[in-house]
Amino acid sequence: xxxxxxxxxxxxxxxxxxxxxxxxxxxxxxxxxxxxxxxxxxxxxxxxxxxxxxxxxxxxxxxxxxxxxxxxxxxxxxxxxxxxxxxxxxxxxxxxxxxxxxxxxxxxxxxxxxxxxxxxxxxxxxxxxxxxxxxxxxxxxxxxxxxxxxxxxxxxxxxxxxxxxxxxxxxxxxxxxxxxxxxxxxxx
Numbered sequence: 001x002x003x004x005x006x007x008x009x010x011x012x013x014x015x016x017x018x019x020x021x022x023x024x025x026x027x028x029x030x031x032x033x034x035x036x037x038x039x040x041x042x043x044x045x046x047x048x049x050x051x052x053x054x055x056x057x058x059x060x061x062x063x064x065x066x067x068x069x070x071x072x073x074x075x076x077x078x079x080x081x082x083x084x085x086x087x088x089x090x091x092x093x094x095x096x097x098x099x100x101x102x103x104x105x106x107x108x109x110x111x112x113x114x115x116x117x118x119x120x121x122x123x124x125x126x127x128x129x130x131x132x133x134x135x136x137x138x139x140x141x142x143x144x145x146x147x148x149x150x151x152x153x154x155x156x157x158x159x160x161x162x163x164x165x166x167x168x169x170x171x172x173x174x175x176x177x178x179x180x181x182x183x184x185x186x187x188x
Contacts, residue, residue: 002032008055012097013103013105086118
């Protein structure tokens with residue numbers, strides 16, 4: 001119980017007995033005045049389940065269950081629509097669990113939630129694009145990707161010069177003219 005409680009205080013989650021570190025087991029035994037009395041194999045499922053419920057109750061935390069999984073999936077989908085990095089989404093979910101006192105699931109659960117959210121967003125975007133894009137627009141976009149000259153000039157459009165002298169204005173006009181036809185085609 002002491003080891004589970006210590007791990008939960010530190011990590012907000014529970015671990016299987018075979019993951020307990022020997023140094024932590026010895027510290028718990030020392031705190032209780034016992035000598036080598038705990039063996040992870042003897043910690044049965046039923047007792048572990050009872051201990052976990054007691055610990056969650058002590059700290060007023062909720063278990064990671066289907067409802068919290070749904071909430072995390074919804075939150076991940078929101079972050080995914082904002083096109084955030086997967087790692088950032090994972091940390092946002094972790095923060096949500098800590099803030100709302102929800103038992104932290106295993107990393108694999110977070111990973112699955114984030115991957116599913118990103119996949120749903122990608123599929124939704126592909127469907128919307130397929131429904132709304134014309135052949136001319138597809139061709140114009142592929143032209144941007146396939147043309148190495150244009151790819152090089154993308155860096156220039158990202159850094160439009162802020163100056164007002166003749167040379168700067170001419171350079172800006174050249175870059176904008178290069179993308180004008182494509183822009184007019186794909187703007188709808």
